[in-house]
Amino acid sequence: MEFFRFKKDIPFMRHALVFNVISLVTFIAAVFFLATSGLNLSVEFTGGTLVEVHYAETAPTEKIRNALEAAGYKATVQNFGSSQDVLIRLPLSTGAENGEEKTMSEQNTARQGEAIMTVLATLTGTSPELRQVQSVGPQVGRELAENGALALLVVIVGIMIYLAFRFEWRFSVSTIIANLHDVVIILGFFAFFQWEFSLSVLAAVLAVLGYSVNESVVVFDRVRETFRKARGLTTPQVLDHAITSTISRTVITHGSTQVMVLSMLIFGGETLHNFSLALTIGICFGIYSSVLVASPVVMWLGASREQFVKPTKAQDPTMTADGACV
Numbered sequence: 001m002e003f004f005r006f007k008k009d010i011p012f013m014r015h016a017l018v019f020n021v022i023s024l025v026t027f028i029a030a031v032f033f034l035a036t037s038g039l040n041l042s043v044e045f046t047g048g049t050l051v052e053v054h055y056a057e058t059a060p061t062e063k064i065r066n067a068l069e070a071a072g073y074k075a076t077v078q079n080f081g082s083s084q085d086v087l088i089r090l091p092l093s094t095g096a097e098n099g100e101e102k103t104m105s106e107q108n109t110a111r112q113g114e115a116i117m118t119v120l121a122t123l124t125g126t127s128p129e130l131r132q133v134q135s136v137g138p139q140v141g142r143e144l145a146e147n148g149a150l151a152l153l154v155v156i157v158g159i160m161i162y163l164a165f166r167f168e169w170r171f172s173v174s175t176i177i178a179n180l181h182d183v184v185i186i187l188g189f190f191a192f193f194q195w196e197f198s199l200s201v202l203a204a205v206l207a208v209l210g211y212s213v214n215e216s217v218v219v220f221d222r223v224r225e226t227f228r229k230a231r232g233l234t235t236p237q238v239l240d241h242a243i244t245s246t247i248s249r250t251v252i253t254h255g256s257t258q259v260m261v262l263s264m265l266i267f268g269g270e271t272l273h274n275f276s277l278a279l280t281i282g283i284c285f286g287i288y289s290s291v292l293v294a295s296p297v298v299m300w301l302g303a304s305r306e307q308f309v310k311p312t313k314a315q316d317p318t319m320t321a322d323g324a325c326v
Helices: 012-036 059-072 108-123 138-166 167-192 199-229 235-245 247-267 269-292 294-300
Strands: 048-054 074-080 080-091 130-138
Touching: 012 074, 012 167, 012 235, 012 269, 012 294, 048 108, 059 074, 059 080, 059 108, 059 269, 074 269, 108 130, 138 167, 138 199, 167 199, 167 269, 167 294, 199 235, 199 247, 199 269, 199 294, 235 247, 235 294, 247 269, 269 294
Parallel strands: none
Antiparallel strands: 048 080, 048 130, 074 080
């Protein structure tokens, strides 16, 4: 299905250098903010206290969030399991971060849970049931961060192997460059605005990797098809044709996905906000990088028709039609 079709190919590769200079500047800015500001890691990575409470009716999460903020707690509040159950995440104390208190004692954790319950009863006028209070040490957070980085590395290596087998090493390298471009820019946004980076945001980054690869594969499939069918076209012309012929598909698929993600961003509440925000940034830059970063890199690496079309062997003039020598 196509919403529209272009009669002439759009000369994207004519402006490839301009697009890649813009990408390079954006990439360098993202790296700068990551190096200077760093990520605002959530409780899952830094450690802290988790408080689980249960309400008889639907939990007023917004009221709970405002009450804790008014009491001076920098907490993350979200539903889990059902609308009646609430999980409250409190960051690690300054002393614990500095190593003066490596692990929270059970007594201190229990006292913090009681303080939270007092705040909820006083400021929200509700009396929920305290289900569980537990501490998460910084060691657990470091393990989660290491496992997340390992997952990211495994995904990147897997993508490289897949594309190298399906296409050719030049396409594999260009796709990885485009994907790293997307990941670093997402992290740069979170570092610049100091949005909280949680496990859900990490999941969104991994999802963007797969999404961006899918777009690159669609374009590169059309590139390979055009190389095999059309003769006399230069590599830039083939890339322009491949991108132009897949624009309608890109608008349909990415537009539909973006509508869903924006609905989560607007109506999903605090819990889904950063997750959908990372997806929104990733989808927008994923389209840009798959078309205007990966394709020019393929062109500059020397992709050509000969890599996809095997040359025909010249027939020996001394051989007859049935293969006998004359």
